[in-house]
Amino acid sequence: MIWNASKPKYSSYSSPPPQPKYSAVKKIPFTSQTFPLYLAPMAGVTDKVFRQICKRFGADVVVTEFVSAEGIFRRNQRTREYLDFSAAERPLGVQLFGANATHMAEAARQVIDWVAPDFIDLNFGCPVNKVVAKNGGSALLKDCACLASVTRAVVRAAAPLPVTAKIRIGWDATSINAVSVSKILQECGVAALAVHGRTRGQGYSGEADWHVIGEVAQSISLPVIGNGDLFSAQDVARRRAETSIAGAMIGRAAMSAPWIFQQIKAYLTSGELLPGPSLEIRWQIIVDHCIAQVETWGAEDPAMRAMRSRLMAYSRNMPEAKALREKLQHVCAIDDVRRVAYEHLARNSVPAFAA
Ligand SMILES: Cc1cc2nc3c(=O)[nH]c(=O)nc-3n(C[C@H](O)[C@H](O)[C@H](O)COP(=O)(O)O)c2cc1C
Numbered sequence: 001m002i003w004n005a006s007k008p009k010y011s012s013y014s015s016p017p018p019q020p021k022y023s024a025v026k027k028i029p030f031t032s033q034t035f036p037l038y039l040a041p042m043a044g045v046t047d048k049v050f051r052q053i054c055k056r057f058g059a060d061v062v063v064t065e066f067v068s069a070e071g072i073f074r075r076n077q078r079t080r081e082y083l084d085f086s087a088a089e090r091p092l093g094v095q096l097f098g099a100n101a102t103h104m105a106e107a108a109r110q111v112i113d114w115v116a117p118d119f120i121d122l123n124f125g126c127p128v129n130k131v132v133a134k135n136g137g138s139a140l141l142k143d144c145a146c147l148a149s150v151t152r153a154v155v156r157a158a159a160p161l162p163v164t165a166k167i168r169i170g171w172d173a174t175s176i177n178a179v180s181v182s183k184i185l186q187e188c189g190v191a192a193l194a195v196h197g198r199t200r201g202q203g204y205s206g207e208a209d210w211h212v213i214g215e216v217a218q219s220i221s222l223p224v225i226g227n228g229d230l231f232s233a234q235d236v237a238r239r240r241a242e243t244s245i246a247g248a249m250i251g252r253a254a255m256s257a258p259w260i261f262q263q264i265k266a267y268l269t270s271g272e273l274l275p276g277p278s279l280e281i282r283w284q285i286i287v288d289h290c291i292a293q294v295e296t297w298g299a300e301d302p303a304m305r306a307m308r309s310r311l312m313a314y315s316r317n318m319p320e321a322k323a324l325r326e327k328l329q330h331v332c333a334i335d336d337v338r339r340v341a342y343e344h345l346a347r348n349s350v351p352a353f354a355a
């Protein structure tokens with residue numbers, strides 16, 4: 001089987017020499033690069049297996065899916081899975097959400113004792129009703145006093161480990177307050193700030209407002225990581241040129257193309273536009289992902305059912321994407337995916353597979 005190799009064959013990228021630009025960055029165990037690329041935290045997507053794939057393709061910093069402070073206290077199986085990571089993923093942050101400063105500080109302490117991440121990240125951007133109903137995530141953008149008390153408490157509890165934060169630009173279009181929020185966060189001792197250029201009201205619709213991200217980067221001395229609608233290497237280069245962001249965070253684009261990190265790095269370093277991997281290699285990456293997922297879950301059927309949405313994302317930029325999606329949404333086994341791959345490669349005339 002050509003795609004049983006454990007590592008993607010896609011060429012590896014060598015990092016530029018370390019030249020830390022911000023003093024705060026030195027305190028954070030980033031990979032001393034001038035422009036780190038983050039894999040955005042995405043619940044249900046950026047689990048251990050996917051983070052490792054992105055890491056292999058050049059993501060510099062990864063963050064866990066968000067975990068509630070209460071989840072940490074319960075320490076159930078779910079929470080264990082959220083917090084599980086391997087040394088290869090470092091530097092890694094554990095993302096926490098919650099609105100109770102005492103609980104959040106205690107949760108941070110427990111996480112540090114338990115799994116020793118490289119930093120704690122505070123989620124002030126989640127738009128989901130269930131979270132904002134309890135005053136968590138982006139709800140704190142409307143309650144700056146609470147946001148400040150949570151941040152101060154966690155910074156104190158986590159010290160000397162750095163604490164970072166991720167925000168949206170405001171609650172809605174009438175209350176865009178990312179600049180004032182970022183000043184509060186800086187004042188409270190946050191070491192770096194990721195800004196998703198949408199309001200909570202936008203959800204994932206409309207466009208990320210990079211003007212506001214640029215204003216935030218101008219207004220504070222912390223490294224600001226720009227996030228929102230970065231779908232290509234050129235997108236990142238353009239936003240980097242237009243703003244004084246210190247790094248970029250990639251979310252949805254990585255779901256369908258985890259190799260994007262390599263492409264961004266090549267483009268930023270040499271202006272070279274790397275083509276995406278061949279169809280054959282893409283299928284190899286996909287099947288490898290399935291194998292790793294099944295190994296992690298220890299049971300093929302539920303692991304593959306959970307993989308279906310991930311397979312949809314991978315198929316997005318492939319030929320015959322619609323027909324592929326229809327097939328992939330019914331897979332229950334790795335061999336089902338292999339079968340789809342063989343047929344797809346044969347139809348799309350890869351010589352080794354054409355009849
Ligand atoms: C499925 C999904 C889950 C997400 N889960 C989280 C999360 O747990 N924590 C968080 O801070 N942001 C979360 N986000 C937001 C992303 O981190 C990111 O800010 C957003 O997708 C915009 O970046 P993009 O345009 O590169 O996708 C999630 C986004 C998606 C699509």
